[in-house]
Amino acid sequence: MAVLEVKNIRKSFDGEEVLKGIDFSMEKGEVLAIIGSSGSGKTTLLRCLNFLVTPDKGQIFVNDDCIFGAADIHTLSEKQIRERRLHFGLVFQSFNLFPQYNVLRNVTLAEELQIKDAYKAKKMTKDEMKGALAKVTAHAEGLLSQVGLLEKKNAYPCELSGGQQQRVAIARALALNPDILCFDEPTSALDPALTGEVLRVIRGLKSSERTMIVVTHEMEFARRVADKVMFMADGVIEELGEPEQIFTNPKSEKLKAFLANAAEGL
């Protein structure tokens, strides 16, 4: 059963079509790398999945439930959209940690607020709330140790390196246990020396059977870690296949040119 199915997603900004009908599906535990030059629509696609951009057309299914349909999106309440977008997690290029909270609180904040709201709405007793909060903290500490930053739990984002900040951002996204975790060029804002630690964490998640979509410029990473690689150009999926096939036997002219360019860059 496909965990994710994307059907005919289209999006225009100011009359210019950025996504021209995107179709693909993913199996549970699969890692999809999306490559392509700037302006090809990669980031917009991720933002559509996370409800940060509303597609003009198309549908998105998660576990066979239609969570997005361009036709009925305007009938959904804010609450429904919030619940649906939680199928996805997103790690940003620029981390976007909350600077005023320490590392642990960055990871726990969203769930903590949910629990406190439930308590205020009298859906749980004070003891239940305390128990739930303790569980959230324990879970967050587990995630922080998974990304190797448990000893930094009381530090503030400004005291961390870019690589460490991004690892916290990954833990924060994992805290809500999304079905599909998306990464938007997670290492592009990093010093080359710091990309390794972030990529290692992402690779570690692969072994824990997490479904992931990674928009990346790291070709080696895409080749070694992804189960499938999608090459986007001008708002369409130009080529989609196994990494070996994409990198050693590209069919489309655009992909050949892109790979040649990327190789030159190295």
Next chain:
Amino acid sequence: MSFYDVTRQLMDGFLATMMIFFVVLLGALPLGLVITFGSMSKIKPLRWLTRTFVWIIRGTPLMLQIILVFYGPGLIFGAKALPRMTAVLVAFIVNYAAYFSEIYRGGIESIPAGQYEAGQVLGMTKRQIFFKVVLFQVIKRIMPSMGNEVITLVKDTSLARVIAVTELVKAAEDIVGLKGIIWPIFYIGAFYLLVSGALTLLFNWIEKKMDYYKG
């Protein structure tokens, strides 16, 4: 008149000055936020209306506004005038709320979109994002401008005497007029300096407290 007597007589004016100062802050700080929401609203007419209002308030002298609030209702509607102090407080609160609202707006707009988006993808509500993520960062960023504005307020309170409210300056003028001595009018400078000095220390302390993080 001895120094002691003058000081005692000025005290009444000083208390009025301080009362105006605190009540105006209490009213204008929250009212400013309401005006900010209006001027940032997605509803165009509301935004337009609020911004015009802010333009008028910031575009005319506070002294004129005080006079208008005090005499206006009587002249236009034949209504009974407000008590003098009430008129002063109303005019000041509206005026300072308009200035605060623009400081708030600048602060809110300076927060990167990524902060809102991070909250959104974590399933937070708009309220939660504003109050738990954005607001504190805004407060930190606007502290220096707010300090400026609050210190200006201390001195602006002297405008209340335009409708014969006895605040510090008027209290001194009364002594000067009655006793024919000039020095009390200069002496009140020390009162203002004392208050603005205390406020400077307070704001420095707050800024330092909030300096535990960068960004």
